[in-house]
Amino acid sequence: MVDRPIIFSAAMVRALLAGRKTQTRRLATSPLRRVEVGDRLYVRESMHLWSAGHDAEVTFAADDRSFQTGPNTGDIPDASLTAYFRMVDQSRAKGRRISRPSIHMPRWASRLTLIVEGVKVEPLQSITSRDAISEGIERAGGEWRCYDSSGTGCLGARESFCTLWSSLHEAPGQRWQDNPNVVALSFRVEHGNIDTLYPNLRSARA
Template sequence: MSITVTDLPIIFGPPMVRAELDDRKRMTRRLAKRLVKTYPNGRKTPPVVLVERDSPWSKVKPGDRLWVREEWRVSKKWDSTKPADLPPRTMSVLFTAGGSIANTAAGWAPDLSYPPVGVIVPWAGRRRASMHMPRWASRLTLIVTAVKIEPLQDISDEDIVAEGAKEAFSQETAAIPGPAAYMAWQEKAFYAWRDLWVSINGQDSWNDNPEVVAISFDVIKANIDAIARAA
């Protein structure tokens, strides 16, 4: 019996994209449930009742492909053009996290060094939100390797590392001898990861300790459709 592979977009902020590019991040957590509006009278008019249902992330499985949406820009000449109306793969796409993707001798391929992080080239247009990035403009594809559902606060030390936290604190604790170094890192990394979650999802989301889908993945530094064409 063949297994159907599903392609899904997934949003990451610049720091998390940077961690994926630097091979530090290979796991992410997303809410397993979401509140959905329902209309008891059968029409889209009040009253409205919020019902908790499984989120799309709860259906992700190993082998699925996630194409990354991130903050981006194209040339100023396209500033008045909606993302859906941009002609695919005909222009360079620049990323807030650094780097770009464009047509090259190898095809539609990313350049991880141009422009550097924090540099906005003179011809770059307005910043565009990650949620509006079209599939063809994505430069990162995540191949799902494992999925588990657990309470948010049950994250393990190993998963904190996989979430990309370890590198940020290894130098700070390098001078501390013995087990104290690990304990110092563990505390710093855990609270840094918790604060990141709260900044994205809100304090209540942490306090409620909701079930989350922990998704492990391999990072492919290429557009999802470029991978398919190469295969």
């Protein structure tokens, strides 16, 4: 069992929170190709921290939810307190909110943990309509949402996922039409910090 970070966009974080997303596909060249069933993934997303006095407030860009923390809080695992106080001190010293893009979200701030239940490598275009829906795509009226700039709906779930993938992967060899190999992960979503949910099971980090 290995703990690894995984980055999601704001739209996909909302899909995780809503229970729509139980799969994700990443390029087979990604470090996530090493993921195995039973591994735990802690979600990284864009966040902000503001500290005034003894308390601090953490907010998430995806949905503007927040939680309060303090010097003796149980919200922050003991092993992460040093990094937490460093960020609090930085905010207090600068007198402003500190923002962190998803790639730099600290482990202690993660609020979603994914338990990997399935791993397979396949060509991108092998995705089924059912798997496309499990990727967290949204309905737009009576159609599926298109994630491009057309402003129209998509008639099918696979077409919707195609536009989602294309909005994130524009480099040659990575595009939908290039049909690259991907690692497809299925998982269950647990709401909570990985070290709070599993305080005695801290494992190797990627």
